Amino acid sequence: MPTLLVTGGAGFIGANFVRFWRERHPADGVVVLDALTYAGNPANLDGVDGVELVHGDIRDQALVEKLLAERDADTLVHFAAESHVDRSILGPDAFIDTNVIGTHSLLKAARNVWLDKGSGRPHRFHHISTDEVYGTLGPADPAFHEDTPYAPNSPYSASKAASDHIVRAYHHTYGLQVTTSNCSNNYGPYQFPEKLIPLFLLNALEGRPLPIYGDGMQVRDWLHVEDHCLGISLILESDAAGECFNIGGGAELPNITVIDTLCAAVDDAFAADAGLARRFPQAPAANGKASASLKTYVTDRPGHDRRYAIDERRISARLGYKPGRDFATGLQQTIRWYLDNEGWWRAVQNGSYRAWMERNYTGRQGRIA
Ligand code: NAD
Numbered sequence: 427m428p429t430l431l432v433t434g435g436a437g438f439i440g441a442n443f444v445r446f447w448r449e450r451h452p453a454d455g456v457v458v459l460d461a462l463t464y465a466g467n468p469a470n471l472d473g474v475d476g477v478e479l480v481h482g483d484i485r486d487q488a489l490v491e492k493l494l495a496e497r498d499a500d501t502l503v504h505f506a507a508e509s510h511v512d513r514s515i516l517g518p519d520a521f522i523d524t525n526v527i528g529t530h531s532l533l534k535a536a537r538n539v540w541l542d543k544g545s546g547r548p549h550r551f552h553h554i555s556t557d558e559v560y561g562t563l564g565p566a567d568p569a570f571h572e573d574t575p576y577a578p579n580s581p582y583s584a585s586k587a588a589s590d591h592i593v594r595a596y597h598h599t600y601g602l603q604v605t606t607s608n609c610s611n612n613y614g615p616y617q618f619p620e621k622l623i624p625l626f627l628l629n630a631l632e633g634r635p636l637p638i639y640g641d642g643m644q645v646r647d648w649l650h651v652e653d654h655c656l657g658i659s660l661i662l663e664s665d666a667a668g669e670c671f672n673i674g675g676g677a678e679l680p681n682i683t684v685i686d687t688l689c690a691a692v693d694d695a696f697a698a699d700a701g702l703a704r705r706f707p708q709a710p711a712a713n714g715k716a717s718a719s720l721k722t723y724v725t726d727r728p729g730h731d732r733r734y735a736i737d738e739r740r741i742s743a744r745l746g747y748k749p750g751r752d753f754a755t756g757l758q759q760t761i762r763w764y765l766d767n768e769g770w771w772r773a774v775q776n777g778s779y780r781a782w783m784e785r786n787y788t789g790r791q792g793r794i795a
């Protein structure tokens with residue numbers, strides 16, 4: 427039975443990937459290794475059977491070696507990271523520690539177990555990275571392709587770029603069977619409400635300002651998290667060791683368009699369901715006003731990248747990847763998920779899941795029952 431070790435599997439994309447994989451490969455073993463930082467939440471894995479959640483740090487090389495060897499894992503899917511650009515501007519150290527040192531520690535563990543002690547047994551180390559490593563584009567520049575030179579601009583993207591290079595080096599130098607994917611901005615269920623879409627949705631429901639950085643004309647390519655998981659699984663199932671693939675959602679949009687679409691969808695949802703006004707009395711939509719009335723232009727993020735766009739011809743031509751939904755559909759599904767899962771985001775907002783975790787896991791590593 428193949429077993430996957432998934433780092434960061436209690437975070438947003440990692441948890442969605444674990445759900446995606448378990449549904450399609452129920453016979454495979456899945457072990458999640460997660461430090462349960464502010465962004466890691468065991469509730470993201472609620473209702474998924476057959477997953478072992480180990481509370482630990484990717485920088486703990488001995489622990490990773492033990493998990494790879496004892497669980498007989500042949501695949502490591504590496505999501506664990508500090509992932510928010512704004513936090514990297516305020517405090518870059520954690521980004522270097524986890525994204526650079528942590529990734530190197532995982533590579534050392536994988537090399538030791540799979541190559542040195544395992545005599546090169548079949549294995550795969552898949553590294554999840556970002557399109558932000560390529561820097562920023564002008565309005566008429568061609569989209570990022572896999573050979574676009576790296577030019578990271580934030581401490582976050584610089585730390586991811588460094589990790590991509592180390593992953594590549596472990597393939598070329600030691601023969602570790604690695605693949606890397608660089609994806610665009612994800613959205614969907616279980617996203618921590620610090621990123622644009624969930625933050626603005628919850629603010630619209632609770633009548634708080636929607637803080638638009640600068641002129642709001644920065645462009646991102648929006649990728650539904652399940653489409654991202656599809657792309658990752660196609661890469662894992664391919665024989666593409668040593669290769670990199672861009673994954674995008676085919677939805678290149680200025681932030682202001684995303685925000686206006688989201689505000690209109692919230693207004694429509696309130697118009698269609700009178701119960702929402704009772705649940706969210708602070709929402710403008712509950713008081714005869716447009717959600718867009720909360721839009722507030724604020725000082726721009728330092729070093730804010732202007733445009734990201736993904737050229738995904740390699741993964742479509744080689745592996746048949748195609749995003750499964752357009753942005754309007756994906757956004758509607760995401761809004762519906764947050765409306766239907768108020769308990770999840772209330773617990774995240776008021777920290778009650780953290781208090782529960784601290785009671786249960788402080789200073790411990792091991793299986794979470
Ligand atoms: P997230 O912040 O929601 O989750 C990160 C997870 O990693 C959390 O569960 C956290 O507890 C865990 N973690 C952090 N430090 C750890 C450590 N030292 N040891 C073990 N676990 C640790 O992030 P996400 O949005 O799910 O992103 C997942 C990956 O995808 C990251 O590598 C990120 O760089 C990449 N990515 C994300 C996006 C996006 O739009 N969210 C876009 C491109 C790439």
Ligand code: TYD
Binds near residue numbers: 611644681
């Ligand atoms: P974010 O979700 O932080 O992703 P990234 O910075 O990795 O692209 O932000 C997406 C875009 O939205 C980005 O251009 C910054 C902008 N933004 C705002 O305008 N206001 C906000 O409060 C946030 C969190 C983001």
